[in-house]
Amino acid sequence: MKIQLRDIYKYFGPVRANDGISLEIESGVIHGLLGENGAGKTTLMKILSGYQSADRGTILLNGRPVHFRSPADAIAAGIGMLHQDPLDVPAFSALENLALGSPGGPFLNRARARRTLETLGRRFGFSLDPDAPVSSLTVGERQQLEMVRLLALGVRVIILDEPTTGISAPQKALLFQALHQLSQEGLAVIFVSHKLEEVQELCSRVTVLRQGKVAGELRAPFATDEMVSLMFGQALGTYGRRPIPLGEIILQVENLTVRSPRLELNGVHLTVRAGEVIGLAGLEGSGQRLLMLACAGLQKPHGGRIILGGQDVTGRPYTTFLRHGVAFVPAARLEEGLVPGLTLREHFALAGDTRGFLIRWDEADARAAQMIADFNIVGQADTRVEALSGGNQQRALLALLPERLRLLILEHPTRGLDIASSRWIWHRLLERRERGTAILFTSTDLDELVEYSDRIVVFSGGKMSAPLETSRVTVEELGYLIGGRGL
Amino acid sequence: MNPLIIETAKSVIASSAPLVFAGIGEMFTERAGVVNLSLDGSILLSAMAAFAIAFLSGSLILGFLGGMLVGMLIALLVAYGAIALKQDQVAIGFVLTLLCADLSSFIGKPFVRKPGPSVPHWPIPGLVNIPVIGRILFDQDVLVYASYAVILVAWVWLFYTQAGLRLRSVGERPEAAFARGIAVNRVRYLYTALGGALVGLAGGGYSLSVKLGWSHRHTAGIGWIALAIVIFGGWHPFRVAFGAYLFGVLKSVGSLLQPGFPNIPTQVFQAAPFALMLLALLLVSGDREGLARRLPKPLRAIVQALLAGRPPAGLGKRFEQG
Numbered sequence: 001m002k003i004q005l006r007d008i009y010k011y012f013g014p015v016r017a018n019d020g021i022s023l024e025i026e027s028g029v030i031h032g033l034l035g036e037n038g039a040g041k042t043t044l045m046k047i048l049s050g051y052q053s054a055d056r057g058t059i060l061l062n063g064r065p066v067h068f069r070s071p072a073d074a075i076a077a078g079i080g081m082l083h084q085d086p087l088d089v090p091a092f093s094a095l096e097n098l099a100l101g102s103p104g105g106p107f108l109n110r111a112r113a114r115r116t117l118e119t120l121g122r123r124f125g126f127s128l129d130p131d132a133p134v135s136s137l138t139v140g141e142r143q144q145l146e147m148v149r150l151l152a153l154g155v156r157v158i159i160l161d162e163p164t165t166g167i168s169a170p171q172k173a174l175l176f177q178a179l180h181q182l183s184q185e186g187l188a189v190i191f192v193s194h195k196l197e198e199v200q201e202l203c204s205r206v207t208v209l210r211q212g213k214v215a216g217e218l219r220a221p222f223a224t225d226e227m228v229s230l231m232f233g234q235a236l237g238t239y240g241r242r243p244i245p246l247g248e249i250i251l252q253v254e255n256l257t258v259r260s261p262r263l264e265l266n267g268v269h270l271t272v273r274a275g276e277v278i279g280l281a282g283l284e285g286s287g288q289r290l291l292m293l294a295c296a297g298l299q300k301p302h303g304g305r306i307i308l309g310g311q312d313v314t315g316r317p318y319t320t321f322l323r324h325g326v327a328f329v330p331a332a333r334l335e336e337g338l339v340p341g342l343t344l345r346e347h348f349a350l351a352g353d354t355r356g357f358l359i360r361w362d363e364a365d366a367r368a369a370q371m372i373a374d375f376n377i378v379g380q381a382d383t384r385v386e387a388l389s390g391g392n393q394q395r396a397l398l399a400l401l402p403e404r405l406r407l408l409i410l411e412h413p414t415r416g417l418d419i420a421s422s423r424w425i426w427h428r429l430l431e432r433r434e435r436g437t438a439i440l441f442t443s444t445d446l447d448e449l450v451e452y453s454d455r456i457v458v459f460s461g462g463k464m465s466a467p468l469e470t471s472r473v474t475v476e477e478l479g480y481l482i483g484g485r486g487l
Numbered sequence: 488m489n490p491l492i493i494e495t496a497k498s499v500i501a502s503s504a505p506l507v508f509a510g511i512g513e514m515f516t517e518r519a520g521v522v523n524l525s526l527d528g529s530i531l532l533s534a535m536a537a538f539a540i541a542f543l544s545g546s547l548i549l550g551f552l553g554g555m556l557v558g559m560l561i562a563l564l565v566a567y568g569a570i571a572l573k574q575d576q577v578a579i580g581f582v583l584t585l586l587c588a589d590l591s592s593f594i595g596k597p598f599v600r601k602p603g604p605s606v607p608h609w610p611i612p613g614l615v616n617i618p619v620i621g622r623i624l625f626d627q628d629v630l631v632y633a634s635y636a637v638i639l640v641a642w643v644w645l646f647y648t649q650a651g652l653r654l655r656s657v658g659e660r661p662e663a664a665f666a667r668g669i670a671v672n673r674v675r676y677l678y679t680a681l682g683g684a685l686v687g688l689a690g691g692g693y694s695l696s697v698k699l700g701w702s703h704r705h706t707a708g709i710g711w712i713a714l715a716i717v718i719f720g721g722w723h724p725f726r727v728a729f730g731a732y733l734f735g736v737l738k739s740v741g742s743l744l745q746p747g748f749p750n751i752p753t754q755v756f757q758a759a760p761f762a763l764m765l766l767a768l769l770l771v772s773g774d775r776e777g778l779a780r781r782l783p784k785p786l787r788a789i790v791q792a793l794l795a796g797r798p799p800a801g802l803g804k805r806f807e808q809g
Contacts, residue, residue: 051666072668089660091800092652099649100656101667108647 001027001062001078001156001188003048008057010043017043018054019212027156030179030189032203034196036231036283036444040212041192042084045159048190049081050074072101080150081159086142090135094128098149120148124178140171147178158182159190164198165285166262176202194283196227196483228479232446246454247274249310250406250438251295256304258290265290265462268304274406274436277429278467279443279453282482286459288442292409295440296328297321309406325406331415331442333393338385344368344396345381351400371399376424391421398428408432410441414448426452446475446482458482495739496623503735504634505530505692509713510720510727511641512685516562518645518722519678520658520801523565524580526686527710528587533557533690535595538701541691542603550604551691558687559680561587566679569805570672576803588704598701606630606696630696637685641724654678658799661806671806689713708761715768721796730767737763 003025010018017040025031035041046052048059050068058065061077068074071081088097098113117130126144134142143163150158160179164172179202183189193199199206200222208215208230215230249271256268265287272278280288293299295306297318305314308324330336338347348371349364368381375395379388385396394417401408413429414422430452433439443449449456455467458481465481509530516523523529533554541550561583568579606628614625624635645651654674656664661671693706712734720727737760745756780787 070668071666075668087660087663087666089656089663091659092656096652100652100664101669104649106648106650108649108652 002060003079003157003188004060004063005044005048006058006060008044008047008059009055010040010047010052011055016212018047018057021057021209021212021214023207023214025157025188025190027188028183028186029205030183030191030203032199032206033190033192033209034194034199034206034227034231035209035215036194038211038444039209039231041209042161044209045081045161045190045192048074049079049159051081075150075153075155078154078156079159080153080155080157082143082146082150082161082163084162084165086139086146088134088142088146091133093131093133094137094145095130097134097145098152102149102153116152117145117148120151124148124181125174126178138167138171139165140167140175143167143175144171151182155187157188157190159192161192162194163191164193164195194231194483196224196231196480199227200224224480225476228476228483231483232475232479244275244434246276247436250274250276250308251440252305252307253291253295254305254307256291256294256306257302258287258294258299259302260290260299263287263290263462265459265464266303268464270457270464270467272407272438272440274438275433276454277433277439277441277452279441279449279456279470280459281443281446281449281456281478282459284444287462287464288459289411291459291464292328292411292440292442295407296326296409298328325402325404327401327405327408329397329401329408329410329413331411333390333397334386337397338393340386341384343382343384344372344377344379347385347396347400351402371396375399375428391417394421394425398425405432405437408437408439410439412443413441414443414445422448446478450475450478493619493622495743497626499732499735499739500623501627501631502697502738503731504631505689505697506709506713506716506731506734507634507728508637508685508692509689509710510716510731511637511724512558512682512689513713513717514682514720514722514724514727515641515654515678515685516682517717517802518654518658518799519675520661520799520804520806521566521569521675521679522576522580522803523562523679523682523686524577524714525561525565525583525587525710526713527708528584528591529558529561529683529686530690530693530706530710530713531591531704532561532587533687534694534706535591535598535690535701537687537691538603538694539595539598541695542598542601545604547604547606547695550695551688554691554694555684555687558685558690559683562679562683562686563676565683566676570675573805584710588707591705592703595701595703595705600700600702603700604695605699628696630692633688638724638728645724655799658801661801661804665806675806686710686713712761712764715764718798719764719768722799723796726796733767734760734764 005021005023008018008021021040021044033041033045043052047054050071050073066077068077074080089100092100094117095110095113098117099108099110104112114130117128121128126148128137128141128145134145137145147158163175167175179189179191191199191203204220206218206222208218208227210231210233218226251272253268253270257264257266263285268291280291282288290299294301297313297316297320300315305312307313308321308326313320313324334340345364345368348368349359349361352364352367353360365381371377372379372381375398377392377395377399379392385393388396394413414425417425429439450470450473453470456470456473456478457467458465458478509526513523513526536557537550537554540553541547564583565576565579568574569576608628611625615621645655653664653669657669657671657674665671690706694701698705716727716730716734719730741756741759745753
């Protein structure tokens with residue numbers, strides 16, 4: 001089967017997820033789809049597998065145009081997708097998941113599902129407990145189950161979206177072996193990934209996406225340099241940074257372990273001095289957020305120590321961290337940072353002196369007026385925060401921070417902002433740095449990391465690299481490290 | 488065996504039949520991911536409608552069909568508001584509860600305390616002669632036998648048919664159901680309507696069998712109990728039925744004890760089953776592990792199995808396709 005995608009467009013509001021993508025995929029080939037977060041890979045694959053419809057563009061199967069209105073349509077045409085978060089019913093047993101939506105009589109045929117699971121499982125070396133609820137299986141096992149289900153439905157094209165995230169090494173080996181086997185049997189396999197080494201190991205062709213467009217197509221053997229430059233684009237020159245003398249040690253992280261249901265970050269050592277800017281690089285979900293939450297006192301570590309200004313604050317409540325002059329500015333501005341429904345003046349009233357019974361509206365008004373002028377916020381004191389633009393919300397968040405801070409932790413401080421706003425935000429942040437505030441920030445923009453950080457640490461799968469001096473690292477090298485090489 | 492116990496058990500089974508219908512009906516609705524909170528009003532209005540139609544036409548069957556139709560229409564309003572108009576299910580259900588209750592009083596005025604038809608008593612020949620069990624289970628009316636059938640059919644439907652599997656998937660994870668080619672919202676409409684029809688049957692069961700006739704707020708409160716029983720029953724047909732019978736037992740114990748304690752106001756005995764039901768609900772939805780640990784070992788497994796159960800993961804959540 002030959003698949004052709006022609007001029008696929010998909011916009012989400014102002015975001016151009018797919019901006020005229022054309023792509024050809026052949027049977028018997030493992031075709032890699034490579035790109036950063038947000039490059040448009042998942043959107044394109046959801047369109048191909050019927051989960052979303054394109055705004056414009058055509059899909060041709062063996063030269064004939066097709067139109068999928070649902071994933072079931074796509075499966076009937078032989079195209080199935082495995083999602084990063086497996087799209088199954090956690091409360092069901094493996095057998096029930098297999099039986100759901102498969103053709104058959106009016107009664108639930110568990111025996112037949114059991115035979116299917118055994119036959120296909122044996123073929124690929126999967127061993128799954130047929131009667132256990134899927135919620136008790138690992139992500140890797142759920143993925144195997146979904147694969148068995150799609151193959152049982154007779155798909156000829158199988159799409160895998162970041163399938164190696166959250167699975168064990170043996171599961172990965174088993175998966176790769178199964179994918180080779182399928183391509184040898186004549187299936188088309190589309191392997192969506194941001195990991196260079198995996199694409200190099202597995203694929204014979206690769207299409208690189210960047211910002212919703214095809215950046216290039218490559219055939220094996222792949223040159224790593226070429227892949228990196230296609231993925232991240234041409235690197236901008238680095239700017240000179242005004243060196244300032246670093247002050248006393250503000251933050252010490254010793255052998256820290258933080259766990260979330262999906263990821264464990266461990267073995268983190270980091271020392272940050274006053275006035276220093278540390279960039280946290282890496283693909284989303286590699287452990288940066290866990291480190292930030294732990295350092296902000298918002299998540300209790302499972303091991304190790306956090307020392308703020310010489311005092312051990314490990315496991316202390318959030319208020320202790322606040323008293324030590326720590327602030328966290330989350331990426332989800334409206335969800336975690338601001339209170340939707342409240343106006344700017346109400347925010348300043350909340351952030352100001354909250355002692356006493358009555359609200360000091362005069363103070364809040366004065367402060368709001370001053371900050372709106374000071375931070376160039378386009379809005380009035382009685383504007384509700386959700387009505388502000390993203391850039392103005394970010395300005396408001398910065399305006400609400402206390403005057404004196406020792407450690408400022410920012411998650412994607414300029415995400416979604418235009419260049420002018422970003423520069424302005426950094427201008428204000430660097431002012432704080434010169435006053436002795438240490439800054440930790442994450443970004444997916446390599447240029448931003450290289451431009452503003454003194455040192456950069458790279459996260460990959462719950463591991464943190466040793467700090468790199470920004471003066472001695474290039475955007476390309478950073479690209480390699482983020483792609484999971486050399487860590 | 489003590490004939491008083493047999494008689495009490497028999498009356499518990501009979502008086503619980505409508506609650507079984509309502510509980511299983513709401514269970515179907517919620518299994519599809521929709522909460523029909525209007526039960527208390529639906530039961531009132533369908534009880535009134537069933538009685539009025541049977542009274543006017545002289546046909547019990549027409550009465551029951553009318554009650555079921557009313558229940559179904561109210562449920563479809565909830566589904567339409569929640570799915571097509573994208574409104575909050577809880578708000579719609581609540582408003583409908585109040586509206587239907589008042590409507591039943593208003594429309595039902597001409598039928599208050601009128602003697603009307605009732606479902607005839609019909610012992611099943613043969614089965615009724617089984618010692619003890621026969622007298623309790625099979626010396627009843629057709630409505631009670633139908634309630635047994637509903638419990639069994641619901642169980643088979645949910646766990647042994649493809650349709651039941653599809654139903655459960657829609658309530659658990661609609662996205663996954665959609666990906667497997669299931670028309671999520673159509674399934675939701677279907678089972679909300681089915682659930683509503685069963686709730687309507689429950690209404691008819693009161694006015695035409697268990698609590699004969701019609702009066703102002705004839706069945707007030709029962710709808711809330713049915714909603715609680717679905718949670719108590721962990722969305723499982725057998726346990727939902729068990730919950731309905733437990734409530735029946737609590738009620739009849741109250742009326743049995745009442746003459747023995749003339750100093751206690753009768754309202755205490757009337758209200759006690761509701762309070763006890765609340766207590767049971769707390770036990771079920773509270774700290775199950777802690778409860779199990781405090782019990783003697785042989786009981787633990789039984790209690791844990793009985794209390795296991797959690798709401799469908801997609802309950803009350805809107806699903807939009809594509």
